Amino acid sequence: MTTTSSTNSASTTQSLISALGGGSGIDMTALANNLATAEFAARTDRLTNQSDTLNAKISSASNLKSVLLNLSTAMGDAVRNGSLSPTPQVTNASVAKATLSGTRTPTGTFTLEVTALAKSQSIATQAVALPSSPVGSGTLTLRFGTVANGSFAQDTGHAAVPITIPAGAKLSDVAASINAAKAGVTAYVASTDAGAQLVLKGAEGAANGFVLDAAETASDPGLAQLAWSPSGGAGQLLASAGDAAFKVDGLARTSASNTVSEAIPGVTMTLTATNPGAPTTVTFADTSSAITSSMSDLTSALNEVVAALTKATDPDSGELRTDPGARALKRSLGQLAGATVIPGATGAARTLADLGLSTQRDGTFVLDTKRLADTIAKDPAGVSAMFTNGLYGVYANIDKLYRGAAASGDANSLGGSINRYSKLLKQVTTDKADLATKQETLRANLVSRLGVSETRITSSKSTLSFLQNQIAAWNNAKG
Numbered sequence: 001m002t003t004t005s006s007t008n009s010a011s012t013t014q015s016l017i018s019a020l021g022g023g024s025g026i027d028m029t030a031l032a033n034n035l036a037t038a039e040f041a042a043r044t045d046r047l048t049n050q051s052d053t054l055n056a057k058i059s060s061a062s063n064l065k066s067v068l069l070n071l072s073t074a075m076g077d078a079v080r081n082g083s084l085s086p087t088p089q090v091t092n093a094s095v096a097k098a099t100l101s102g103t104r105t106p107t108g109t110f111t112l113e114v115t116a117l118a119k120s121q122s123i124a125t126q127a128v129a130l131p132s133s134p135v136g137s138g139t140l141t142l143r144f145g146t147v148a149n150g151s152f153a154q155d156t157g158h159a160a161v162p163i164t165i166p167a168g169a170k171l172s173d174v175a176a177s178i179n180a181a182k183a184g185v186t187a188y189v190a191s192t193d194a195g196a197q198l199v200l201k202g203a204e205g206a207a208n209g210f211v212l213d214a215a216e217t218a219s220d221p222g223l224a225q226l227a228w229s230p231s232g233g234a235g236q237l238l239a240s241a242g243d244a245a246f247k248v249d250g251l252a253r254t255s256a257s258n259t260v261s262e263a264i265p266g267v268t269m270t271l272t273a274t275n276p277g278a279p280t281t282v283t284f285a286d287t288s289s290a291i292t293s294s295m296s297d298l299t300s301a302l303n304e305v306v307a308a309l310t311k312a313t314d315p316d317s318g319e320l321r322t323d324p325g326a327r328a329l330k331r332s333l334g335q336l337a338g339a340t341v342i343p344g345a346t347g348a349a350r351t352l353a354d355l356g357l358s359t360q361r362d363g364t365f366v367l368d369t370k371r372l373a374d375t376i377a378k379d380p381a382g383v384s385a386m387f388t389n390g391l392y393g394v395y396a397n398i399d400k401l402y403r404g405a406a407a408s409g410d411a412n413s414l415g416g417s418i419n420r421y422s423k424l425l426k427q428v429t430t431d432k433a434d435l436a437t438k439q440e441t442l443r444a445n446l447v448s449r450l451g452v453s454e455t456r457i458t459s460s461k462s463t464l465s466f467l468q469n470q471i472a473a474w475n476n477a478k479g
Contacts, residue, residue: 032446040439047432053319054425060312060319061414061421064329065406067308071301072395072402075294079395084287084294084387088267092280097270100388106266106284107381111249113279114271118204118244118258121147123212125226126234127195128171135174136222137167139215142183144202147209147240150230155207167220171196174226185210198226202241205256209241244271247279288376291387292369295355298394299367306333306363325417329405334359336401342385342392348375349382352394 078084088098088106095114100106128135142161145154161183165174171189175198178187184203189196202208212235214227228235244255248263255263258271264282309330312320320326337353348354356372359365376383386394408415 029447032443035446036439036443039442040435043435044432044439047428047435050428051425051432054421054428056319057323058418058421058425061323061325061418064305064308064312064320064326065402065414065418067305068329068402068405071298071305072399074301075298075395075398078294079387079389079393084290084384087285087287088264089283089285090280091283092275092278094273095275095280096272096282098264098267098282101261101266101268106264107384108284110264110282111247111279112264112269112282113247113250113276114244114274115247115276116242116245117271117274118256119239119242120202120204121209121241122199122201122238123228124190124192124236124238125198125200125212125228127192127197128225129195131171131189131191131196133170134168134220134222135165135171135226136224137165137169137217137220138223139164140174140178140223140226141213141215142178142181142185142210143213144184144208144210146206147211147230147237148206152209152211152230158207165223167217171198174198184208199238204241204244204258206241206243207256246271287384287387288373288380291355291376291383292372294387295357295367295372296369298398299357299365302333302336302357302365306365309333310363320417323414323417324412325405325414328412329414330363332401332404334363336397337365339397341394341397342382345382345385347379347382349379349386352397355383355386355394 088100090096090098090112096112140163142163143152143154144158144160145152161181163177163181163183165177169177175187175189178185178200185200187198187200190199200210200212202210211229212227213229214223214225216223225234228237230237244258244260246253246255246260246263253260253263255271260269260271261267263269267282269282309326312318313323313326313330315321337357337359338351340350341352342350354371354375356368356370356375357365358368390396404410405413406415407413408419410416411420
């Protein structure tokens, strides 16, 4: 309380002295603030300018990277949705679904007749009255091969799979053990009118039939009731395994799976229904107009990148006029049209220039639609191959351009520049904070020192006033 009262009293006295014309008449606090600000003004301005410059560089580089990402994403979407590739079309869509495999570019028309779908074998073991009862212990063994006409022919190239069943295991435990073996056979317990039954399902294909052998623990019997073979056992054969049978252009084929690759070159088909005696057709859409449209869009998008890059690297006003990442991007764009899109291509379609893209002297791009049309006419398969997913193609080249520019670990890339400028900006921010702390320390010291000077000036003025009054009194007395 004493300190507070003294402080308030001193403040009040100082205010009265100033109001009466005492003291220096100068606002010492404002003077301290101004002096501290002036001391650090040059350094503060320099750091502020550095901060503004770095923020502008980061913004400009990030904008270029964003434009490239949008270009790469748009091209990737166009390729993935199939509008630029010769998407296979099945006239009778219920028979099969077809997609491009990416191994080659298909053309022409094919017929497809499906006479049988691939099937998997399924069996149900003998019913157990109480599903919670132990079924015995020992080893169940899955053996694989062909099940037909009440007999089993084992495939010696397909290894048998032993499954250990511990003592006390219930039917659900047996199902879990079979599933855990990952042998291509799945199991579950079905509650039926007869009781609880173990149901096993194998993989598609005639060679993936199976039998289930049981070797019981002598002291804990019961596991044999789960054994099944076509010639013995009390279980049921619910469905037999079989291969898919189909014809492409009248030639008979078989497949262990309903997913069939390369029966039509470059196409993967999933067979879904049969159509014996009524072949359907598989054709491929003409994508020349979509490709022309896409190349036109690509040219426009590349010119947006060039415009943004030109502005950013303007010799007088560009934020990135000396930036190595911006210079590297400019070089990459200059080489884009002539770069080989698919290594090893021997047809008319090898580069983006073959697709009509050309670079002008000012760095902008134009599309030569006549050259594109000529290339499509000469090498339609090669052109289509350029617009598929994979390691190579138009999209892969554009994506490579973006990834190269965005690589933060490369000093000569936009990503590397952004990383470098961000670190510098962080340091400038730290320096500004340190400078502000030093300025505040100086201001506080000046306030304290000037306060002492103000007190001394006030005391001196009081003494001077006293002396002046005494002299005046003496003069009056003499008069």
